[in-house]
Amino acid sequence: KIMVVATGNPGKLEEMQVYLTDLGWELQLKPDSLEVEETGETFMENACLKASEVARATGQWAIADDSGLEVDALDGAPGIFSARYGATDAERIERLLFELGNELDREAQFVCAIAIARPDGAIALQTEGICPGRIIHRPRGNNGFGYDPIFYVPEQRLTFAEMSPEVKQRISHRGQAFAALIPQLARLEHS
Template identity: 65%
Template sequence: MPTVVVATGNPGKLKEMQVYLDALGWELQLKPDAIDIKETGTTFLENARLKASGVAQALGQWAIADDSGLQVKALGGAPGIYSARYAPSDRARIDRLLQELEGIDHRQAQFVCALALANPAGQIVVETEGICPGEILLAPRGTGGFGYDPIFYVPALGQSFAEMSPQQKEQHSHRGVAFNQLMPKLQQLALE
């Protein structure tokens, strides 16, 4: 069973990735805290490439990276690539976003997930990007998920990400879309 390092310190992302990658028989592990890859890209895909490549090179192992975040149309795409750094905690990020949208009726948003897989030499061998359109609620709803999930509403399903079952979120989220695009490519790869 090949070991693939997930280029994140976020256990929530590791848990979600494991669900998508279970069929491949990969053993996933979080990157060591000592490895800190600077996210200097200007897009989600550039940052995913940087993280996957940097971790793969540092460890000499296969590495997969996810860079994802929330883009709100009324805020010019913010928080965008700064979604995780928009405030110091999930609650603070939600509060800041809701405050910035106060009085704004048009609350269209999208979650974006870019994925990149690097070989042990740090070369990107597979990449993709998934998008889930939605809107920002006036107040949090639901208890599941993490991050902005309680305020991200998917009109087609009539639920926030935090109200969805794990299976619904797995199927409809930006990460689900990205992994659905990535899986056929990954199944053709033989990791050594």
């Protein structure tokens, strides 16, 4: 049982591998040359596009994650454009903090859509997870990736980048999406 992980983002890959390792699937990396254009209008559309296209191209089961940060005061931006908001993580963070300025409403949420496609490209499973938090004024912490240093979770009193990987994985948008996915995947395998 082989599943191709349809991501080119090393931070995501590391987290996805943690959730998937105990499932008995042998994970394979998507070839670098295989890049899927994200033309969808929602996280789920893009997750399905990536999973489907990588499954068809490789003839294997494929799993894709499409995710991003929605900031209330920016009408949900950067949203599905989170990866395209700047050239590097540092630039994306700088732009987000600039756009938000001294805005008092700093509420935001991370969203993660996961899709699994069969070898013929048909979507077999889709789940979504959400994690609410707040955008702080200055980056804090060195763990994780992406917008983690400016995403503060009040319940933990920590940013994602200040949490241990285990804590982030338990509460994050990706953690929620995988928590929903794993029993469904087990059921699918037995059907």
